[in-house]
Amino acid sequence: MVWNEGWHEVHGGATNLADYYPGGIHGAITAGVQKLMPDAVVRTAALADPEHGLTDEVLDDVDVLLWWGHRQHADVDDAIVERVHQRVLAGMGLLVLHSGHHSKIFKRLMGTTCNLQWRNAAERELVWTVAPNHPISEGVPNPIVIPQQEMYGEQFDIPVPDELVFISSFAGGEVFRSGVTYTRGRGRIFYFSPGDQDYPVYNHPDVQRVLVNAIRWAHPAQHTVRELPAGSKREPGWFAS
Amino acid sequence: MVWNEGWHEVHGGATNLADYYPGGIHGAITAGVQKLMPDAVVRTAALADPEHGLTDEVLDDVDVLLWWGHRQHADVDDAIVERVHQRVLAGMGLLVLHSGHHSKIFKRLMGTTCNLQWRNAAERELVWTVAPNHPISEGVPNPIVIPQQEMYGEQFDIPVPDELVFISSFAGGEVFRSGVTYTRGRGRIFYFSPGDQDYPVYNHPDVQRVLVNAIRWAHPAQHTVRELPAGSKREPGWFAS
Amino acid sequence: MVWNEGWHEVHGGATNLADYYPGGIHGAITAGVQKLMPDAVVRTAALADPEHGLTDEVLDDVDVLLWWGHRQHADVDDAIVERVHQRVLAGMGLLVLHSGHHSKIFKRLMGTTCNLQWRNAAERELVWTVAPNHPISEGVPNPIVIPQQEMYGEQFDIPVPDELVFISSFAGGEVFRSGVTYTRGRGRIFYFSPGDQDYPVYNHPDVQRVLVNAIRWAHPAQHTVRELPAGSKREPGWFAS
């Protein structure tokens, strides 16, 4: 499921977004996923939907949630954030995209400010693979060349990642940990920074490849029980065969 | 500063606590710290104090906060939790002790349930060092032998630690990651599980040594600016000399 | 491919090995793998084979190598160790089993002594999962109960693992990081300690499941180029599209 707050599509503020993404940011992401995973069922949801499109009934069918937000993080209902948080801990995969670094759900999962440095100057971003064996970097060139992007730079206030997959450099000289993985509870989380509303990054075939790789990686395994990790009182020798 | 919810001291429910810890759990911890760090200024605070004893004025002087709680996690005010959270991200050290695994502050920093398995059966706990070079394991025997303790066992639902310092085994056969470190923002966090209200664990000299080592480790460095990691818009070439 | 030095099978020194493993340790491992991966092609090799059964021609077809050795680590030819090392760095998976912790190939990959504490007293080993989402722990109970095993205990002198999957406890109270993963070059490595020559551990269905899970995990991905990670002189802008 691709979640997009949907503000820029309605209110503007993103140069040429309508040209780049006539179906919205969620539409572009969906198209890229479906091109490479034709059998996947991809749904979309938005802030303006009832319960932000994230009812319990809907989430029951979601294996991996992609989260794009920018201007309206504060408008996401705390109860829905709590619900999504519980779902991730119970095994749902989560991809947090670009400015989603400041979303409530990401900050709650990380426990940090998730602050970073930025500059929107249409700079070339190079996305370098530092984990060449990782499933998320499979089949992507090293580096991925993105002609124009917003700069996101260090210090990026996140916990030390479980795995550092990508490091980006920008024409202005900054670097950024642009692809990082975490496990929280039973859920797998991937943060991927390329993808600003001002540039057609989600139309880039290598970016699409990363997203699809990450969806496969974050997808709960067959054996995953979709419930919260439990705590129990244990009798002595409870494990005896 | 040693924070103790202070419930068992008033309401009971902890066998022999008054015998083991005539000055309360906070008193025993304080005594152990002061024995090994005679120059340290140690204060205490409790749930029942105004603002739980954690006013902004008080926290301005706290370098490392030790947190012991068990029965009243839910009674800790969310605004105070938020305040402590911000202080940790700004550089204050935090030691979370034993049943503090379920405290609001620890769960908020970890982003997980922090659930674990348990059994209160006065079992021998052996605390094994797996990071022999770490400052927190300095000068403690391997293993530390604790004659009687509550069992805490895996699965322990925490993020992968930055550093795994101690693994405990219990007479019943369970294992537990009993000493783990994290960095969140500018703050250093150490979780240490030995220390139940039913057994005189904080009188154990090796446990006292671990706490003092951890206080030194978590203490913010001289150069640490005590503020939240900031995000800023950066002009091109802002770093040029 | 299952490599076994093959000493105990010929010279004895392992109580009841002939009863437990009539086809040798390699035979028992092979049977377990084939039961769960009926389509896998499993070969065996031994120290006494020409070039220890590890010629370039043979290794060209090996995706994952399992290594069991105990008494004759010193007799493994350095040139063969070098060859296997290069193969691992080029992408071949490697599972190092039990007393293989002191093999030349493991010590060379780790860079440490790989020393550990031990006691052969037929103790119960409990293998606890601490990475419940990991493909290697998929489908195994928590804990795995092994009625009799040699004790391997901390301090285990290895680098901090990429991932800590299993921690074992023994009846005598010791703990051990019994399942750990590493990546070196393009190759994935898993060390798994259960499996002594004196006890029928490789007949244990949960142990077999772990081995098969680990073979799948260590298998090089489709896209892996089977060559050493290269260093190159790069012209400015070589990555330009």
Place this chain on the structure above:
Amino acid sequence: MVWNEGWHEVHGGATNLADYYPGGIHGAITAGVQKLMPDAVVRTAALADPEHGLTDEVLDDVDVLLWWGHRQHADVDDAIVERVHQRVLAGMGLLVLHSGHHSKIFKRLMGTTCNLQWRNAAERELVWTVAPNHPISEGVPNPIVIPQQEMYGEQFDIPVPDELVFISSFAGGEVFRSGVTYTRGRGRIFYFSPGDQDYPVYNHPDVQRVLVNAIRWAHPAQHTVRELPAGSKREPGWFAS
């Protein structure tokens, strides 16, 4: 102790080295260390010295060894490499500098090829801190600006570091994990890439600060027993008090 192979000082091949470093690379490093650690006893050694200046008697007094080499890695005697390796595992600190990435001692400790991408084009290097709380980044600006350096780029074939302290970017767009820590046995290792023979990088005050911070960090703790991590047969209950 600062070890320098000493080739460029004698044979040339490094533009302006005599101007930048009239006392050789080792002299420049020594001067920087002594400026910031006036009480430290700094010795130097070179490939041409008997036993490369690394006799057992000398090493008995070395707490931290800095290693600079470039052209003559192959000429370092394997027995001396073995000796240094054992010393590191027994607790001696090691700083591996710049082209020392291909030294025998570093490759042996890492277990990988340590290959990387490079270009010598006098490019600006920016050294960004990603671990702002780490003692090695204490007191250095973020980024460190080095006007001219050889480019070292990813893929850098090293194990996942224990801690990633610095990431560099170069004017040409490449990135590099330029400051990484490891623990092997009882010894602490820091690899730091800035410092080519063609540019006066070791005269840069921020680079000198990093080296001094790293020497302090890698210095064995007071309690460190300077011997190899041992393996022992353990009797049941050996740890009982």
